[in-house]
Structure formats: C-alpha cells, structure tokens
Amino acid sequence: MTIVDPNLPEQEGQAPVLPVATARQTFVWLRAELATRRAAMLRIAVIGVIGATAATVPSLAFGVLVDRITDGASSSVLLPIAVIAGVAALISGLAIGFGGYAIAALGAGVLADLRESVVHSALWLPVPELERVGTGDLLSRVGNDVSAVTKAVSTLVPTVVSSVLLTGVSVIAMLGLDWRLGLAGAVALPMYALTLRWFLPRSTPRYAAERRAVADRSQVLVESIVGARTVRAYALDRREVETIETSSGHARDLTIGVFTLFTRMVGRVNRAEFVGLAAVLIVGYVLVQNGSVTVGATTAAALLFHRLFNPIGMLLYSFDDLQLAGAGLARLVGVAALPVPGSDAESGEQLPPAPADNALELRDVAFTYDGLQQVLRGIELTVPAGKRVALVGVTGAGKSTVAGIAAGTLAPTSGSVRLGGVPLDALAPGQLRRHVVILSQEVHVFAGPLVDDLRLAAPEASVEQIRDALGLVDALGWVDRLPDGLNTVVGEGGHAMTAAQAQQLALARLVLVDPPVAVLDEATAEAGSLGARELERAADAATAGRTTLVVAHRLSQAAAADLVVVLDRGKVVEQGTPDALRAADGRFAELWSAWAETTAKDLRTQPGVG
Numbered sequence: 001m002t003i004v005d006p007n008l009p010e011q012e013g014q015a016p017v018l019p020v021a022t023a024r025q026t027f028v029w030l031r032a033e034l035a036t037r038r039a040a041m042l043r044i045a046v047i048g049v050i051g052a053t054a055a056t057v058p059s060l061a062f063g064v065l066v067d068r069i070t071d072g073a074s075s076s077v078l079l080p081i082a083v084i085a086g087v088a089a090l091i092s093g094l095a096i097g098f099g100g101y102a103i104a105a106l107g108a109g110v111l112a113d114l115r116e117s118v119v120h121s122a123l124w125l126p127v128p129e130l131e132r133v134g135t136g137d138l139l140s141r142v143g144n145d146v147s148a149v150t151k152a153v154s155t156l157v158p159t160v161v162s163s164v165l166l167t168g169v170s171v172i173a174m175l176g177l178d179w180r181l182g183l184a185g186a187v188a189l190p191m192y193a194l195t196l197r198w199f200l201p202r203s204t205p206r207y208a209a210e211r212r213a214v215a216d217r218s219q220v221l222v223e224s225i226v227g228a229r230t231v232r233a234y235a236l237d238r239r240e241v242e243t244i245e246t247s248s249g250h251a252r253d254l255t256i257g258v259f260t261l262f263t264r265m266v267g268r269v270n271r272a273e274f275v276g277l278a279a280v281l282i283v284g285y286v287l288v289q290n291g292s293v294t295v296g297a298t299t300a301a302a303l304l305f306h307r308l309f310n311p312i313g314m315l316l317y318s319f320d321d322l323q324l325a326g327a328g329l330a331r332l333v334g335v336a337a338l339p340v341p342g343s344d345a346e347s348g349e350q351l352p353p354a355p356a357d358n359a360l361e362l363r364d365v366a367f368t369y370d371g372l373q374q375v376l377r378g379i380e381l382t383v384p385a386g387k388r389v390a391l392v393g394v395t396g397a398g399k400s401t402v403a404g405i406a407a408g409t410l411a412p413t414s415g416s417v418r419l420g421g422v423p424l425d426a427l428a429p430g431q432l433r434r435h436v437v438i439l440s441q442e443v444h445v446f447a448g449p450l451v452d453d454l455r456l457a458a459p460e461a462s463v464e465q466i467r468d469a470l471g472l473v474d475a476l477g478w479v480d481r482l483p484d485g486l487n488t489v490v491g492e493g494g495h496a497m498t499a500a501q502a503q504q505l506a507l508a509r510l511v512l513v514d515p516p517v518a519v520l521d522e523a524t525a526e527a528g529s530l531g532a533r534e535l536e537r538a539a540d541a542a543t544a545g546r547t548t549l550v551v552a553h554r555l556s557q558a559a560a561a562d563l564v565v566v567l568d569r570g571k572v573v574e575q576g577t578p579d580a581l582r583a584a585d586g587r588f589a590e591l592w593s594a595w596a597e598t599t600a601k602d603l604r605t606q607p608g609v610g
Contacts, residue, residue: 018137018138018141018331018334018335018338019334019335019337019338020208020330020331020334021330021331021333021334021337022330023330025330025333025334025337026326026329026330026333029333029336029337030110030329033110033113033114034110037106037109037110040102040105040106041106043102044099044102044103044106044161047095047098047099047102048095048099048161048162048165049165049169050091050095051091051092051093051094051095051096051099051162051165051166052092052162052165052166052168052169052170053169054088054089054091054092054095055088055089055092055096055166055169055307056166056169056170056173056304056307057084057085057088057089057092058085058088058089059173059300059303059304059307060173060177060300060304061081061084061085061088062081062085062299062300062303063177063294063296063297063298063299063300063301063303064081064296064300065077065078065081065296066294066295066296066299066300067294067295067296067297068081068296070294070295070296096162099158099161099162100158100159100162103157103158103161104153104154104155104157104158107152107153107154107157108153108154110153111146111149111150111153114149114329114332114333114336115142115146115332117336118141118142118332118335118336119142120336121335121336121337121338122138122142122335124338125138125338137215137216137218137219138335139218139222140211140214140215140218140219141215141328141331141332141335143218144211144214144218144328145211145327145328145329145331145332146328146332148321148324148325148327148328149325149328149329149332151321151325152321152322152324152325153325156318156321156322156325159314159315159318160314160315160318160322162311163311163312163314163315163318164315166307166308166311167308167311167312167315170304170305170307170308171185171186173300173304174280174301174304174305177293177297177300177301178287178292178293178297178301180283180287180292181280181283181284181287181293181297181298181301182301183283184276184279184280184282184283184284184301185276185279185280185301185304185305185308187275187276187279188272188273188275188276188277188279188305191268191271191272191275191276192269192272192312192316194268195265195268195269195272195316196316196319198265198268199261199262199265199268199319200319200323202261203258203261203262203319203323204323204327206254206257206258206261207258207323207324207326207327208327208330209254210251210254210255210258210324210327211324211327211328211331213247213250213251213254214251216247216250216251217244217247217248217250217251220243220244220247221244224240224243224244265316265319269312269313269316273309273312273313276305277302277305277306280298280301280302280305281298281302284297284298284301284302285298355419355420355421355422355435356420356421356422357385357420357421358385358386358419358420358435358516358517358546358547359382359383359384359385359419359420359421359547360382360383360406360417360418360419360436360517360547360549361381361382361383361416361417361418361419362379362380362381362382362402362405362406362412362415362416362417363380363415363416363417363418364378364379364380364414364415364416365378365379365380365381365402365405365412365414365415365416365417366378366379366412366413366414366415367398367401367405367410367412367413368413374570375398375401375570376398376401376402376405376412376570376571377570377571378415378571378572379398379402379415379570379571379572380572381402381406381565381572381575383406383517383547383548383549383563384547384562384563385420385547386545386546386547387547387548387562387563388543388548388550388560388561388562388563389548389549389550389561389562389563389564389565390550390551390552390557390558390560390561390563390564390565390578391403391549391550391551391552391565391567392552392555392558392564392565392566392567392588392591393566393567393568394568394591396569397567397568397569397570398567398569398570399521399551399567400440400521400522400551401570402549402551402567403438403519403520403521403549403551404438404521405417406436406519406549407436407437407438407519408424408425408427408432408436409438411425419435419436419517424436434515435515435516435517436515436517436518436519437510437513437515437517437518437519438518438519438520438521439506439507439510439518439519439520439521440521440522441503441521441522443502443503443505443506444502445490445491445497445502445505446490446491447489447490447491447492447493447494448489448490448491448494449484449486449487449488449489449490450479450482450485450486450487450488450489450490450505451463451466451486451487453490453491453505454466454469454470454486454505454508454509454512456509457509457510457512457513458509458512458513461512463486465512466486466508466512467486468511469508469509469511469512470504470508472508472511472538472541472542473504473507473508473511473538473539473541473542474504474534474537474538474541475501475504475505475507475508475538478501482495483495500534500535503535504535504538507538507539507542508542510542510543511542515546516546516547517546517547517548517549518542518543518546518547518548518549519548519549520539520543520548520549520550520551521551522551522552522553532554532556533556536554536556536557536560540560554595555591555592555595555596558578558588559578560578561578562577563575563576563577564576564577564578564581564588566581566586566587566588566591568587573586573587574586574587574588
C-alpha cells in the first residue's frame with residue numbers, strides 16, 4: 001500500500017503524507033454517520049425551528065406596539081406586548097440552548113466513532129509506510145485536526161445551524177408582513193452568496209496547505225526531539241534550529257495569508273448588510289407613503305433584517321473555522337478509510353490450515369526499506385519448536401529487521417517466512433496474532449488502572465491469572481507495594497514506573513496472551529546493568545517452552561540460548577551453539593571476548609568490588 005496525499009501536489013523536499021479524503025468522500029462518510037442518528041437529527045430540527053420562530057416574535061411584537069401607539073392607544077398596551085416578547089425570548093433562549101447541546105452531543109458521538117476508526121486504522125498501518133511518512137503527520141491529525149473538529153462540533157456547528165434556521169424563519173416572517181419588504185431584504189442574499197463564492201475557492205486550498213504545513217512542522221519537531229542526542233553528538237543544533245524555523249515560518253505565512261483573506265471577506269459582508277438594510281428602509285418608506293403597509297410593519301421588517309446581521313455574520317465568519325475543521329475532518333477520514341484487515345470470522349475466506357508445529361523458518365530472505373539499499377540478503381534461519389535462538393551482531397547488522405520479519409510486522413522483499421510449514425503471509429490476521437507476539441524495547445504503559453493495562457492483552461483474564469503472570473516475571477512484589485495494588489493508576493498522570501518495571505509489565509502481557517512463538521527485540525535493553533540479570537530471568541520465565549527468537553543486546557542472553565545466529569551487514573556469518581561459537585575463531589568469539597573484558601572492567605569499578 002502506497003501512502004500519499006492524493007489532493008496536494010508533491011513538492012521537492014516535502015515528505016509524503018497519509019491520505020486525505022476528497023470533499024465527496026468526506027461528505028459520503030458524514031452522511032452515512034448521520035443516517036444512523038436520524039432520531040437525534042429530527043429532534044434537533046424541531047427544537048431549532050421552535051427557537052428560531054420564537055426569536056422573531058419580539059421584533060413582530062415591537063412592530064405591533066408601534067402601530068398601537070401610532071393609532072393613539074394608551075400605555076396599557078405595553079405590558080401584554082412586553083410579556084409576549086419576554087416569554088418568546090425565554091422560549092427562544094431555552095430552545096437555542098437545548099438545541100446547541102443536542103447538536104454538540106450528536107457531533108461528539110460522530111467524532112468519537114471517527115477517532116476510534118482513525119486509531120484502528122493507524123494501528124494497522126504497515127510499519128515501513130509509517131516509517132516512510134513519519135509520525136509527525138499522524139500525530140498532527142490525532143492532535144491538531146481532532147482539536148479543530150472538536151471546536152467546530154462543540155461551538156461552530158450549533159451556531160451555524162441556529163443561524164441558518166433563524167435566517168430562514170426571519171425571511172418568511174418578512175414576506176408575511178409584505179412580500180415587497182421580504183424581497184427588499186432578500187436583495188442582500190445574492191451579495192452574501194457572491195461573498196461565499198469568492199471566498200471558498202480561494203480559502204479551501206489555502207486551508208489544506210496550512211494543515212499540510214502544520215503536519216510538516218510537527219514532523220520536524222518530533223524528529224528533532226526524538227533524535228536530540230544524535231543532534232548534539234554531531235553538532236547539528238544550528239541546522240536543526242534552521243529547519244524548524246523554516247517549517248514554522250512557512251506555516252506562519254500560510255496562516256497570515258488565510259487571515260488576510262478572511263478580513264477581505266468581512267468587508268464584503270458589511271457591504272451586503274448596508275445594501276440590505278437600506279433597501280428595506282427605502283421600500284418601507286415608499287410603501288408607508290402610499291398606505292400599502294403600516295409604520296409598525298416596516299419597523300418590524302427592519303428589525304428582523306437587522307436581527308439577521310449577527311446570525312448571518314456568524315454563519316459567514318464561521319466559514320473561517322469551518323474550513324479549518326473541514327480540512328481536518330478530511331485528513332481524519334483519509335486515515336479512517338484506509339483498508340484494515342478484518343477478523344477471521346468477518347473475512348469470509350476459508351482460513352489456511354493451522355501450523356503443524358511452532359517451528360519458525362526464514363528462507364533466502366532479503367529486505368529493503370527504500371527499494372535501493374539491501375538491509376538483509378539471503379537470510380537462512382530456523383528456530384526449532386520450543387527452542388531459543390539468539391540474534392547477535394553490531395548495531396546496524398539487521399537484527400531488528402529480522403525480528404520484524406519473523407514476527408510478521410515486516411514483509412520480506414523476497415524469500416519466505418514459514419511457521420510450522422505454513423507461509424506467514426498466508427495466515428489470517430487473527431491467526432498470526434494468536435501464534436506470534438513481538439516485544440520491543442519501546443514498551444508503553446497505558447494511562448489508567450494497572451489491571452486494565454494488563455487486560456489489554458487478555459480482556460477476560462481474572463485477577464488470579466494476572467497475579468500469576470506478574471509473579472512469573474517477578475513483578476508481583478513491587479505491584480503489591482503500590483498504593484492501590486493492581487488498581488493503582490499508572491501511566492501519564494499516574495504512578496511513575498521505572499523502565500525495568502514497564503518491561504516487566506510487557507512480559508506479563510506476553511504471558512497473558514500465551515502465544516506459542518515469541519520474538520524479543522531487545523525487550524530487556526532498558527533495564528540498565530544493575531537490573532539486567534533480573535529482567536533477563538523474567539524474560540526467560542515468560543518465554544519458557546515457547547519458540548523464541550531473541551535480539552540479544554547482551555551476550556549473556558546469547559550464552560543462555562540453544563542456538564546463536566551472528567549477523568553482519570545484513571548477512572548470516574555464523575550460527576551454532578554458544579559453546580561451539582565461543583570455541584571457534586570467528587566473529588562471535590571476537591564479540592564474546594570484547595564483551596567479557598568490558599563486563600569484567602565494569603565489575604572492578606563498582607563500589608565494594610575488587
């Protein structure tokens with residue numbers, strides 16, 4: 001699957017981005033979502049019409065009052081008319097308030113479904129494609145774009161709906177007073193329409209470009225923050241700052257350009273208001289002079305039109321933020337619409353036979369990320385059922401790439417991967433998840449109670465099963481010492497956990513999933529030298545009896561494996577038992593000698609040693 005933005009031309013030096021839905025695709029998605037909520041939409045329409053109708057009553061009542069006073073009525077007529085106007089204003093306020101709440105609630109439900117779809121699609125994005133487009137674009141969508149759409153849903157959409165209904169009801173009321181007064185007020189409508197016709201074609205591409213620039217800026221910031229150590233190590237600080245300034249300046253210039261365009265639209269709206277009100281007053285004066293309408297009717301018509309200044313202005317001015325939200329919505333729908341594998345039951349296809357055993361085989365595997373540089377070449381690797389194989393090699397040898405291919409998160413460019421004789425790419429997604437689980441050093445602790453964090457791996461797990469899993473990885477002791485035990489809130493805003501504790505939780509999740517095949521991609525790398533042995537023992541216990549492929553960051557892990565495979569520059573250069581490779585005068589022996597010397601030196605420098 002190739003991930004590009006189909007709506008924006010690719011510019012030199014501009015990174016590819018995730019898909020953006022077209023206006024039609026976004027409308028089709030929105031219509032389908034609203035079709036499932038017809039009762040809520042009908043309720044909103046009824047409340048909105050009641051509120052808009054009630055909002056016109058005070059203007060009409062004031063017109064009646066003018067006519068009564070003109071006819072010489074006493075001041076006693078003021079009270080009933082004031083009561084009517086007050087009650088109508090109260091009804092209008094309540095209806096508009098309830099209507100706004102109902103619209104916001106409806107929009108929040110639609111947005112919640114969209115967020116779930118975006119997250120679901122994002123979790124299934126192919127790893128190479130996500131690495132190619134970078135995480136900045138995705139983060140800007142679930143951050144900036146969701147914020148823009150949320151603002152529109154909670155404040156702008158209720159305002160727009162209320163404004164449209166009030167405008168329609170007010171025009172009908174003006175026509176009811178006298179059709180000529182209604183037509184006079186309607187003179188402004190073509191000017192409003194021309195304003196939108198002028199504004200929308202110019203603003204739509206600018207808002208899309210602004211969203212794209214914000215995504216590019218996010219990507220640059222993320223890369224700079226994540227790679228801060230590398231930037232400092234190579235003295236690239238100035239270059240990174242200049243890159244950030246360039247991307248931020250581009251986003252700023254686009255924002256200023258959009259705002260300038262918006263202010264020009266405001267001037268056109270003010271001209272339309274002047275022409276419309278002047279037309280109502282002039283026509284009303286002529287009609288009053290020839291006795292066709294009363295002064296009160298003309299006054300009511302002028303008040304009704306003036307009453308439209310705010311809703312029509314809000315409607316037009318909201319297009320600024322609505323365009324921003326529309327661009328964000330299109331970007332979210334673009335991700336949500338990405339194809340994702342369904343469950344085994346939903347696929348409707350006959351499932352391939354289950355693997356005969358749990359042996360993992362890589363045959364003549366090659367891989368490239370960019371189609372140019374070969375990362376792996378001719379990899380031959382077998383992990384016998386129930387055995388542990390360790391991958392060793394210097395940084396950049398291709399160990400993590402082999403692990404990703406073995407786990408099915410990466411597809412080999414050529415060659416094959418088989419589990420129990422069945423090609424890995426022939427397995428349905430559910431089958432693959434049940435058979436193979438990969439753990440990396442980038443573990444994450446989800447915000448919430450610790451027990452819920454562990455149940456993400458096994459939703460039906462009992463407390464006893466969870467405690468058994470924690471005990472197996474030697475984490476039960478510190479968990480029981482937490483303020484609320486398993487119910488302690490962890491993650492962001494909760495109890496802080498060490499890197500080693502987070503990795504123990506990841507290993508406990510592995511135990512709860514209970515897959516026959518486990519791939520550990522430096523899953524104990526963050527423990528530090530002091531906790532390394534304990535965490536390695538926890539990993540051994542969690543993978544006991546499983547077919548296990550370990551990317552070893554410490555050669556002590558390789559020494560405990562059944563077989564060792566040595567990688568160098570994307571090729572297998574040695575493989576055999578740890579003892580046999582140590583005895584041979586090869587690459588592993590060199591690595592072992594260097595590691596043993598470094599370990600002995602570290603022990604001698606520790607306090608109380610030597």
